[in-house]
Amino acid sequence: MGAYRDTYHRSLTDSEWFWRAAAAGVDWTRMPMRILDADRPPFFRWFPDAELNTCHNALDRHVHAGRGETTALVYDSPVTGTVRRYTFRELRDEVAVFAGALRRLGVGRGDRVVIYMAMVPEAVVAMLACARLGAVHSVVFGGFGPKELAARIDDARPKVVVATSCGIEASRIVRYKPLLDAALDEAEHRPGRCVILQREQAPGELRDRDVTWADAVAGAMAAQCVPVAATDPLYVLYTSGTTGRPKGIVRDNGGHAVALTWSMANIFDCGAGDVFWAASDVGWVVGHSYIVYAPLLAGATTVLYEGKPVGTPDAGAFWRVVRDHGVNVLFAAPTAIRAIRKEDPDGARIDRARTKSLRALFMAGERLDPQTYEWAAQRLGVPVVDNWWQTETGWPIAASPRGLEAMPIKPGSPSVPVPGFDVRVVLPDGSDAPAGTEGSIVIRLPLPPGCLPTLWGDDERFVGSYLSAFPGSYLTGDGGRFDEDGYLFVMGRTDDVINVAGHRLSTGAMEEVLASHHAVAECVVIGVEDELKGQVPRGFVVLKAGLEHQEAAPGTVAAELVQLVRERIGAVASLRSVQVVAALPKTRSGKILRRTMRGIADGREEPVPSTIEDPAVLDALRQVLRPS
Known part of the structure; x- marks a missing residue:
């Protein structure tokens, strides 16, 4: 350096x-x-x-x-x-x-x-x-x-x-x-x-x-x-x-x-x-x-x-713009690339677009999980820079x-x-x-x-x-945190650190584990109130295209994810609930509405931003978010 x-x-x-x-x-x-x-x-x-x-x-x-x-x-x-x-x-x-x-x-x-x-x-x-x-x-x-x-x-x-x-x-x-x-x-x-x-x-x-x-x-x-x-x-x-x-x-x-x-x-x-x-x-x-x-x-x-430029009906719109206008540097949010990966997991549309002009992809707006990074780097063949x-x-x-x-x-x-x-x-x-x-x-x-x-x-x-x-x-x-080489790792907002029975745990670290599963396209972990432990984490995942239609996949994947967090973070994480959902509620800038989800899960209604991308997604989630 x-x-x-x-x-x-x-x-x-x-x-x-x-x-x-x-x-x-x-x-x-x-x-x-x-x-x-x-x-x-x-x-x-x-x-x-x-x-x-x-x-x-x-x-x-x-x-x-x-x-x-x-x-x-x-x-x-x-x-x-x-x-x-x-x-x-x-x-x-x-x-x-x-x-x-x-x-x-x-x-x-x-x-x-x-x-x-x-x-x-x-x-x-x-x-x-x-x-x-x-x-x-x-x-x-x-x-x-x-x-x-x-x-x-x-x-x-x-x-x-x-x-x-x-x-x-x-x-x-x-x-x-x-x-x-x-x-x-x-x-x-x-x-x-x-x-x-x-x-x-x-x-x-x-x-x-x-x-x-x-x-x-x-x-x-x-x-x-x-x-x-x-x-x-x-x-x-x-x-x-x-x-x-x-x-x-x-x-x-x-x-x-x-x-x-x-x-x-x-x-x-x-x-x-x-x-x-x-x-x-x-x-x-x-x-x-x-x-x-x-x-x-x-x-x-x-x-x-x-x-x-992402999602249905055309997950290849990004690459069409890159090709048509000779884009050299692309700046996007990780949620956009995750949406593309969900619809086009093999990157076939990237190959068809022939994005030869592209020199680098920069990503910001939220944490870039390693799996999205790896997918973009392999499919595009250019540096992917968080x-x-x-x-x-x-x-x-x-x-x-x-x-x-x-x-x-x-x-x-x-x-x-x-x-x-x-x-x-x-x-x-x-x-x-x-x-x-x-x-x-x-x-x-x-x-x-x-x-x-x-x-x-x-x-x-x-x-x-x-x-x-x-x-x-x-x-x-x-x-x-910083690592020994001076690289910074940003784990999320400090209010996304939850306290589980006296243990301070990062929901970002749990999300990193969930995102590493081969079937997961997107995920979020939120902390919800618990009478015994103060807070416990709940995970929500969106599966990659095709997998959500396999009858046995959701339950199987959820069980595997719970076990994966236990193996990598430990039983202290207390992540026992992972639910497969069709989509996650987001703003139009791609940010997941974590605070809104936490409020609903805890039995209170947080204000829903007027910039929500699709209110129907949040309405569907209310049925699984509300406390029993």
Whole structure:
């Protein structure tokens, strides 16, 4: 680990030198002379005296460098039968005109714009147009209902809302406009105008405050980039599943541009001329960072996919996109690959697609189990790189930095801490845990550029939520361990550690055992209340395609899984209940609804996120989840 070790050590011992060098990859209207402002801990600010414009760095500078005719964005929408490509010049021009339209509606530097849109190019245009003006965008995932949208509007207090009239899925049309109207009826804040992108599949009924996208841009003058302070906010992204006042993650302009530019080259080994596809949604942090900003900052081509690329009826959609657009680096969630493996266990569709362009598959969003890693690595024949990060950090905390040094892969681990992140595993007293010992994963302050400097309008909540448990450190909320080689193993949220008769056990470790069984496609282990032992684990598994229809398979597999956990973890695990189910309840971003499942199993109802992918799956599980 020569190159990595030296770089990582330098990033921690001389962070100002390290980030000054990284800042050279960004165009500044005023270069940073001061790298870190540490005068008011724990509120650290990067590049406090610098100015730049993020949109200029994502678009204009590539046009000025003679790459204006290079493809910047590929829009692939099987649900509408559309494929459209935009060069850097074309995308720059559309962004500039829409920025002019927003300016004509009164939007200026520091104003907020809420974006509630489907996965269409105009969503990218709207985000970049806000950045061009120095305005602050807040993208709300299209799956959120009126209540969640209203809460975000009240907190962000936008001058304008930009929305699509509808979203389109494989089997239905989701009408966004009525949801927006209901949210605005409920919200206390009233934005001045709403810009509605009318889609022919379901145009929306306009109200007095509404203007269509077409009318908004008609006659609008192209806007130039507005320089902003590096510490000015670029966007606010509200974390999903919040109750009460939503938690707005703030991302600044300067640190964000520097960190994401560095990450593309050094983590993803991707740059100008490459094609990058993050199979996510612009409403999530992955979509912000690695659909919109990072690829364009690096001068790469980014793919925007509208639709669900996995599951029925076509488990080969992933590989079709890779083939058709020459994708070099693919970023996806493990749940997507598990769904593909379930429908196509032999990888026949991969072979037919001939994914020769693909150099690496990066996976994040949840723990990558070793079996999914092995399947993807064998079938694709490319490195499969786990990486771990959070909405709050905005870019990977731990990964195998392929552009810096291609390191050996250890299944079950997202590899090593990324330069800039002083990652520790600590015991309850705050001391560092020995190698092999599980504890809480924390990051020593200051957090590197690109991470949240605070929460929107709530410094006190920022400190209370993240910085109070272990003073001087950011609490990730995840537990794990380091091994003797310095590889980090993330075992899941600390609230997924259960206490069985005084023994603290990781449900992630049990899931790892269940997932190793040849018949298991997906699994989850939750802790439920028990009068005798305090808590006991219950396992739920989805079998691979074909096996669920064999009459004897479910009972046989369940018995084998109970025995497997007993052999590998021990009787102390007390896992005596494993049930085979047709599917696991998930959000549309692929996260299993563990908390909701725990609540039902314990006889109470936890709020079900409006982003649930298929409510019928949870309804079916209630019959086996409820206490007897």
